[in-house]
Amino acid sequence: MQKNEKSLNILQLTLSFENGGRKEAIRNLAAGMQGAGHKVFLGCVSHLGADEIDLTVFEDTIVFDRQKLFDFAAAKKLALFCASHNIDLIHTHDAGSLFFSSLAKFSFNKTPPQIMTFHRSLNFETASFKNKLRNMFSLIVSEGVITVSNARGRDFIASNLIKPKRLQLINLSADINRFSFDLDARNRIRDGFAIKPTDIVCGAMGHFGLEKGIDVVIKGFADLQQRLGEEGKSVHLMILGKGNEQDTSRLEKLISDFKVEGVIFAGFHPDPESYFSAFDIFLHSPREENGATVLFEAMATGLPIVGSLIGGVPEAIVENETGLLVDSDTPKQLADAAHKIIVNNELRGAMGLEGFKRCYLNFTREHYFNRHVDFYREVLK
Known part of the structure; x- marks a missing residue:
């Protein structure tokens, strides 16, 4: 973080924090930001799916326990969490979480800007017209999409009905200290x-x-x-x-x-x-x-x-x-x-x-x- 730059409060929002490549990507991001003086929070839309040891890189963790697609009570809980923790930006990691964040923004107008990282494989989240409509609503109230490869960036644009306001390529990474030869x-x-x-x-x-x-x-x-x-x-x-x-x-x-x-x-x-x-x-x-x-x-x-x-x-x-x-x-x-x-x-x-x-x-x-x-x-x- 450069001198005179404000530290950020970022909410990483995902359906759950279960094991897999997405979990590693979020952990790497949170650990790096924490080390640079930013505050990173973890929000899980449906359930946690992780042990306490996995959560040490986060300032705080919350499960919203969404029960249905249009769960306004859970969406209000998200809006209140963002307000009470001074969240600057919501970073979602799947289309379901993006829709949940969009629902809170559309319904309560109290949530900060939101973006999404497109982690999924080809067409996984755009397989039906219903998915495309859901994504269209989410993209209208979102500020941008991150893709982890150029190939998936092209797929995302081709598979959705509208283009995101911003499309940014950020490749995945490895913790080279953790994965050094031993x-x-x-x-x-x-x-x-x-x-x-x-x-x-x-x-x-x-x-x-x-x-x-x-x-x-x-x-x-x-x-x-x-x-x-x-x-x-x-x-x-x-x-x-x-x-x-x-x-x-x-x-x-x-x-x-x-x-x-x-x-x-x-x-x-x-x-x-x-x-x-x-x-x-x-x-x-x-x-x-x-x-x-x-x-x-x-x-x-x-x-x-x-x-x-x-x-x-x-x-x-x-x-x-x-x-x-x-x-x-x-x-x-x-x-x-x-x-x-x-x-x-x-x-x-x-x-x-x-x-x-x-x-x-x-x-x-x-x-x-x-x-x-x-x-x-x-x-x-």
């Missing part, structure tokens, strides 16, 4: 799964639904192991994440059908950075993707990445410098790219280093919150 963590995690120091570990992370493409990664890994032959026994796939019973069973059946060895379901962990240090390469093959915080976290750890040509993924990865790009939902291409990196130690190291440099120079938490504060001040002029 040799002790690498050895601890590998020892826990009986993985030799010289073995190669391919890492992947995401929920088990079709959207994140964990099934594509498993199929690609099966192809990779087959072409490596006997050497494939020293290559492992470690998957961080979880899914419902149906999705988990689908992936387990896939492993059985393809007779894949060396696949480790490591589960969901609040400290994925420890596991990232155990990886040698990161595989990310979603069918839909907005911006993917996980890619910047992988780069911060110094991992080369194989990613899909979908959504904001190509904007994070520099082809042949920080990783390789393949068509979405193509296990063979994924295996080709992973094989090229795995068998070449020099290439693997060079890509990992370039990825770290790219993250350090462009996608740190400091870059992320400074770009937001600049946009907040532009809106508040």
Whole structure:
């Protein structure tokens, strides 16, 4: 914060604060702003979905407990909270929260300016005409929209009936201190799964639904192991994440059908950075993707990445410098790219280093919150 600039009181508003990339993005933003002397509050429209330890970066937290779309009592609660806490701006993180904030503004005219970050994958929040009408109402009383990739910015404009007053690109980020390579963590995690120091570990992370493409990664890994032959026994796939019973069973059946060895379901962990240090390469093959915080976290750890040509993924990865790009939902291409990196130690190291440099120079938490504060001040002029 520059001299003579007023500190800001910002309400981060989301449906809930459950685990996922959006939660990490909001936490990174709040932590950076808090460190710079601003006050950041968390508001959850329906429920909290988080533990107390997740809330330390916020000045205060409130759940509005909305029961229906037009819940005027909950909307009034939002208006009163903004007034009592001198909120300068409401930053919403989904179309539902934006509508809730818009309802408060339209009904009580006591809420400050509002903006939204478009986190969702393609067409998730504009699938029906009803969604488009809801968004149109919200955008009329809003001051701007942030997108986390150019691809999703174009999608947002194409999918809605009106254009926002302002459209700002702010890429996602990683906490480079948290995700720095940790040799002790690498050895601890590998020892826990009986993985030799010289073995190669391919890492992947995401929920088990079709959207994140964990099934594509498993199929690609099966192809990779087959072409490596006997050497494939020293290559492992470690998957961080979880899914419902149906999705988990689908992936387990896939492993059985393809007779894949060396696949480790490591589960969901609040400290994925420890596991990232155990990886040698990161595989990310979603069918839909907005911006993917996980890619910047992988780069911060110094991992080369194989990613899909979908959504904001190509904007994070520099082809042949920080990783390789393949068509979405193509296990063979994924295996080709992973094989090229795995068998070449020099290439693997060079890509990992370039990825770290790219993250350090462009996608740190400091870059992320400074770009937001600049946009907040532009809106508040």
